[in-house]
Amino acid sequence: MKVHFIAIGGSVMHQLALALHKKGYQVTGSDDEIFEPALSNLQKEGLLPAEIGWHPANITPGIDAVILGMHAKQDNPELQKARELGLQIYSFPEYIYQESREKTRVVVGGSHGKTTTTSMIMHALRNAKKDFDYLVGARLDGFDQSVQVTHAPVIVCEGDEYPASVIEKRPKFHFLFPHIAILTGIAWDHINVFPTFDFYLEQFTIFIQKIEPGGILIYNETDVVLKKLVKANKRADIRYQPYNVPFHTINNGKTTLTIDGQTGVLQVFGNHNLLNLHAAWYVCRELGMNAANYVKAISSFTGAAKRLxxxxxxxxxxxxxxxxxxxxxxxxxxxxxxxxxxxxxxxxxxxxxxxxxxxxxxxxxxxxxxxxxxxxxxxxxxxxxxxxxxxxxxxxxxxxxxxxxxxxxxxxxxxxxxxxxxxxxxxxxxxxxxxxxxxxxxxxxxxxxxxxxxx
Missing domain, CATH: 3.90.190.20 (Mur ligase, C-terminal domain)
Incomplete structure (x- = not known):
C-alpha cells in the first residue's frame, strides 16, 4: 500500500503517517513548513521530506491513497496533480474510516470533554489488556503516539466537529460512522465555521444519523440542549444510554467514585470529569468490561495533557x-x-x-x-x-x-x-x-x- 500525505507536518497528520509506516505501508509526504515535534518524529522514522515545499513530481500514478491535511490550500500543486491523475484523495477522517471498516468503531463527539473521555476509554482498555486502535487529540501517559492503526478489532476515536479538509468542509466526525457513539454536551463554538448556533446544532443531528444501525448513542442527559436534540432525533434502529454524574464523595480534596457497587479513589476531580468517566464506563461495558475492572482502571487515570x-x-x-x-x-x-x-x-x-x-x-x-x-x-x-x-x-x-x-x-x-x-x-x-x-x-x-x- 502506497500512501502520500499532503501536509505531513501537521500534529495529527504526522502521527497517522508514523502509524501507517509501522503497519508496513510505503509512506511519503510533503509540506511547506514542519516544526517540532513532528520534524524529529518524522526524521527518526525516515519519513521527513528531503525538500521542503510542494512538488508535483511526488504525485505518481502508483499511489493508492493521497491524504490531504487541513494546512493544504485549494490551489496546492500536489493536490491539483493528484486530481489530474484521478487518484483517490481522502481527508484525515475519511482515511481513518477506510482503515477501520472491519473494526468496531467508538467515536466520542461533543463540544467539550472529547479528549478526556477518549483518553479514559483508552486507559481503561489498556489496563484490561484489550487490543485496540485509537485517535486522540492529546498526549496520554503510556501511549507513544496519538494515532495507532493496526489490525486490532476496535478503534476509539475523538470525533471533532471541525471541517475535515480544504476540499471537504463537513465536520470530521461525520465520516467515522460509529457503532458506539458518545455525545458529551453541546455549547456553541467555532463561530468562524458555524456562524449561527442552529447551524452548529445541525452538525450533531447529522452525527446521530451517522451511527451504524444496531449501534448505541451514549449521551449526557444533564445537558438540556443535548437532551432535547436526542429526543427530537430518535431512531428505532439504535439504542440510547443516558448518563449523568455518578455517585461520589469528596473528602480532603480526594474524590471517591462508586459504580455498580464498586468504589475507587480518583486522581482526577470535578463534575465534568465524573461525567466523562461515566460515559467512558458505558463504552467499556459495551466492549465487555465489568464494573470492578473499570473502577480499578479509572482510579489510576491521571488525565490528558493540559486538562486540569x-x-x-x-x-x-x-x-x-x-x-x-x-x-x-x-x-x-x-x-x-x-x-x-x-x-x-x-x-x-x-x-x-x-x-x-x-x-x-x-x-x-x-x-x-x-x-x-x-x-x-x-x-x-x-x-x-x-x-x-x-x-x-x-x-x-x-x-x-x-x-x-x-x-x-x-x-x-x-x-x-x-x-x-x-x-x-x-x-x-x-x-x-x-x-x-x-x-x-x-x-x-x-x-x-x-x-x-x-x-
Missing amino acids: ELLASNDNTIVYRDFAHAPSKVKATIEAVKQQFPNRTLIGVLELHTYSSLNEQFMSEYKGAMDKADKAAVFYSRHALELKRMPELPAEKVIAGFGKEGLKVVNDKNDLMQWLQQHNYNNACLLLMSSGNYDGADILTFAQQVTGNSK
Missing part, C-alpha cells in the same frame, strides 16, 4: 493548567476546582486565544463562566488579534460579556505577570486556562516559584 494538569504544589498552594477556552469548558473547570477545594482562594486566569473567544459578538457566551473564581483575569494579546486579522477587542466589552465583578482585563504579558505576583498564594489555588501560551509569558517558572518548587 498539576503544574506545581505545596501544602498551601496548588497550580493547575487547563486547555479550557470555550465558555462551557471555562465554567466547568473553575467550578470543579472550587468544588474540590472550597476553602481555598481560587485565582483564575483565562487567555482568549481562539477566533471565537476573540470575537466581540461572542463575549456574551462567557456570561457567568468565571463567577466561582475569587479573583479573575482575562488576558489576550494584541498580537493574537493581528495574526487573526481581527479588530480591536475593547476591554469594556470583555468585562460586560463575562459579567464578573472585579474582573481584570490584561493585554500585555508583563502586566499579566505583575497581576499574578501581587496576590497572596497562601491557602490558594491558581488556575491557568488557555489553548495558547500567554504571548510567551513564563507561566511555568512562576508556578514553580510561587510553590517553592523552582530548580
Whole structure:
C-alpha cells in the first residue's frame, strides 16, 4: 500500500503517517513548513521530506491513497496533480474510516470533554489488556503516539466537529460512522465555521444519523440542549444510554467514585470529569468490561495533557493548567476546582486565544463562566488579534460579556505577570486556562516559584 500525505507536518497528520509506516505501508509526504515535534518524529522514522515545499513530481500514478491535511490550500500543486491523475484523495477522517471498516468503531463527539473521555476509554482498555486502535487529540501517559492503526478489532476515536479538509468542509466526525457513539454536551463554538448556533446544532443531528444501525448513542442527559436534540432525533434502529454524574464523595480534596457497587479513589476531580468517566464506563461495558475492572482502571487515570494538569504544589498552594477556552469548558473547570477545594482562594486566569473567544459578538457566551473564581483575569494579546486579522477587542466589552465583578482585563504579558505576583498564594489555588501560551509569558517558572518548587 502506497500512501502520500499532503501536509505531513501537521500534529495529527504526522502521527497517522508514523502509524501507517509501522503497519508496513510505503509512506511519503510533503509540506511547506514542519516544526517540532513532528520534524524529529518524522526524521527518526525516515519519513521527513528531503525538500521542503510542494512538488508535483511526488504525485505518481502508483499511489493508492493521497491524504490531504487541513494546512493544504485549494490551489496546492500536489493536490491539483493528484486530481489530474484521478487518484483517490481522502481527508484525515475519511482515511481513518477506510482503515477501520472491519473494526468496531467508538467515536466520542461533543463540544467539550472529547479528549478526556477518549483518553479514559483508552486507559481503561489498556489496563484490561484489550487490543485496540485509537485517535486522540492529546498526549496520554503510556501511549507513544496519538494515532495507532493496526489490525486490532476496535478503534476509539475523538470525533471533532471541525471541517475535515480544504476540499471537504463537513465536520470530521461525520465520516467515522460509529457503532458506539458518545455525545458529551453541546455549547456553541467555532463561530468562524458555524456562524449561527442552529447551524452548529445541525452538525450533531447529522452525527446521530451517522451511527451504524444496531449501534448505541451514549449521551449526557444533564445537558438540556443535548437532551432535547436526542429526543427530537430518535431512531428505532439504535439504542440510547443516558448518563449523568455518578455517585461520589469528596473528602480532603480526594474524590471517591462508586459504580455498580464498586468504589475507587480518583486522581482526577470535578463534575465534568465524573461525567466523562461515566460515559467512558458505558463504552467499556459495551466492549465487555465489568464494573470492578473499570473502577480499578479509572482510579489510576491521571488525565490528558493540559486538562486540569498539576503544574506545581505545596501544602498551601496548588497550580493547575487547563486547555479550557470555550465558555462551557471555562465554567466547568473553575467550578470543579472550587468544588474540590472550597476553602481555598481560587485565582483564575483565562487567555482568549481562539477566533471565537476573540470575537466581540461572542463575549456574551462567557456570561457567568468565571463567577466561582475569587479573583479573575482575562488576558489576550494584541498580537493574537493581528495574526487573526481581527479588530480591536475593547476591554469594556470583555468585562460586560463575562459579567464578573472585579474582573481584570490584561493585554500585555508583563502586566499579566505583575497581576499574578501581587496576590497572596497562601491557602490558594491558581488556575491557568488557555489553548495558547500567554504571548510567551513564563507561566511555568512562576508556578514553580510561587510553590517553592523552582530548580
